[in-house]
Amino acid sequence: MTTRRDFLQTSLIAAGALALPRAVRAAAASNGAKVVSTWDFGVPANQAAWRVLARGGSALDAVEAGARWAESELCNPTVGRCGNPDRDGALTLDASIMDGDGRCGAVAALQDIAHPVSVARRVMEKTPHVMLVGEGAQQFAVQQGFAKEKLLTPQAEKAWREWLKTAQYRPQINAERARIPGNKENHDTLGMLALDAGGKLSGACTTSGMAWKLHGRVGDSPIVGAGLYVDNEVGAATASGVGEEMIRNAASFLVVELMRQGRTPAEACREAIDRVVRKRPEASKTLQVCFLALNKHGEVGAFALHKGFVYAVCDAGKQDALLDADSVYATEQK
Numbered sequence: 001m002t003t004r005r006d007f008l009q010t011s012l013i014a015a016g017a018l019a020l021p022r023a024v025r026a027a028a029a030s031n032g033a034k035v036v037s038t039w040d041f042g043v044p045a046n047q048a049a050w051r052v053l054a055r056g057g058s059a060l061d062a063v064e065a066g067a068r069w070a071e072s073e074l075c076n077p078t079v080g081r082c083g084n085p086d087r088d089g090a091l092t093l094d095a096s097i098m099d100g101d102g103r104c105g106a107v108a109a110l111q112d113i114a115h116p117v118s119v120a121r122r123v124m125e126k127t128p129h130v131m132l133v134g135e136g137a138q139q140f141a142v143q144q145g146f147a148k149e150k151l152l153t154p155q156a157e158k159a160w161r162e163w164l165k166t167a168q169y170r171p172q173i174n175a176e177r178a179r180i181p182g183n184k185e186n187h188d189t190l191g192m193l194a195l196d197a198g199g200k201l202s203g204a205c206t207t208s209g210m211a212w213k214l215h216g217r218v219g220d221s222p223i224v225g226a227g228l229y230v231d232n233e234v235g236a237a238t239a240s241g242v243g244e245e246m247i248r249n250a251a252s253f254l255v256v257e258l259m260r261q262g263r264t265p266a267e268a269c270r271e272a273i274d275r276v277v278r279k280r281p282e283a284s285k286t287l288q289v290c291f292l293a294l295n296k297h298g299e300v301g302a303f304a305l306h307k308g309f310v311y312a313v314c315d316a317g318k319q320d321a322l323l324d325a326d327s328v329y330a331t332e333q334k
Helices: 004-013 022-028 043-053 060-072 115-126 134-142 156-162 175-179 243-249 249-258 265-279
Strands: 034-038 093-099 104-110 129-131 189-195 201-207 228-231 236-243 289-293 300-306 309-313 321-324 324-331
Touching: 034 043, 034 060, 034 289, 043 060, 043 189, 043 309, 060 093, 060 115, 060 189, 060 201, 093 115, 093 228, 104 115, 104 134, 115 129, 115 134, 115 201, 129 134, 189 236, 189 289, 201 228, 201 236, 228 249, 236 243, 236 249, 236 265, 243 249, 243 265, 249 265, 249 289, 265 289, 265 300, 265 324, 300 309
Parallel strands: 104 129, 300 324
Antiparallel strands: 034 189, 034 309, 093 104, 093 201, 189 201, 228 236, 236 289, 289 300, 309 321
16 A cells, blocks of 8 residues: 555655755755745655755745745645646635745735745735735736746546536545545645744745635635744744634634744644634544644644644755654544
């Protein structure tokens, strides 16, 4: 049976397309930089971000680079150009980006633009707004020089037409395993947090959202405070899973505030998960919620509702590390 780690080794690391030269890794060894991200595809996404950090680049540039890799190179049914569409057959993309000084930008329900995270950064840097959605987001992207292109792949369209035969919708726990033969797909997110050599934090979050969602549905990924939150004074947090639960709990903001009160990243993630369970104990048994946090000292922590959430860490000591998060429920719900 193919395992998650077997799949990662054969499909991502063994490919070697983003392997970092020894000299580049050595250059980063002493600068205190770190990048972390959600799920197993966070390993190559981290490598893309690490190239920026190794040159002494900013955390903001690093998370954009990592997210752009996922949007264009990953070809995953839950992120970017290979994402599955909504129930009307439209592929809509969501993304957010946030710097540790409080600046942030986001786009939601964006169609036909390959890099929503970069459009989100333009919203942050070129407008007085935080979020643009739908046609307005696309219009802004084109005005900023982004090309319109059809992103829905033949594979995604085929999957959508197959889904239409039953039109049954139910979120699947740990949907990142969709890329392993024999597993179903439904939803997921790339959330990335980085600490640069100057001690500055940034984060990014990008997704195509839940497959077969209602047209116009927006999850937590582009909502600052839900799917992503960053504060240079404390730390940063990102989330993955069923976005409605993150929104209901202002989840990433909650994790950062718990760290502000003195919790470690792991403790903060666990306490935030416990709050989700207390509020909706029955619902929590059938959906996945995952948190990943990085504080200003470079400490990392994660926690999930259900077993199976993994996160990637890249720094001078843990390059390409893929770690299992602890969970409330020790056995995966099928």
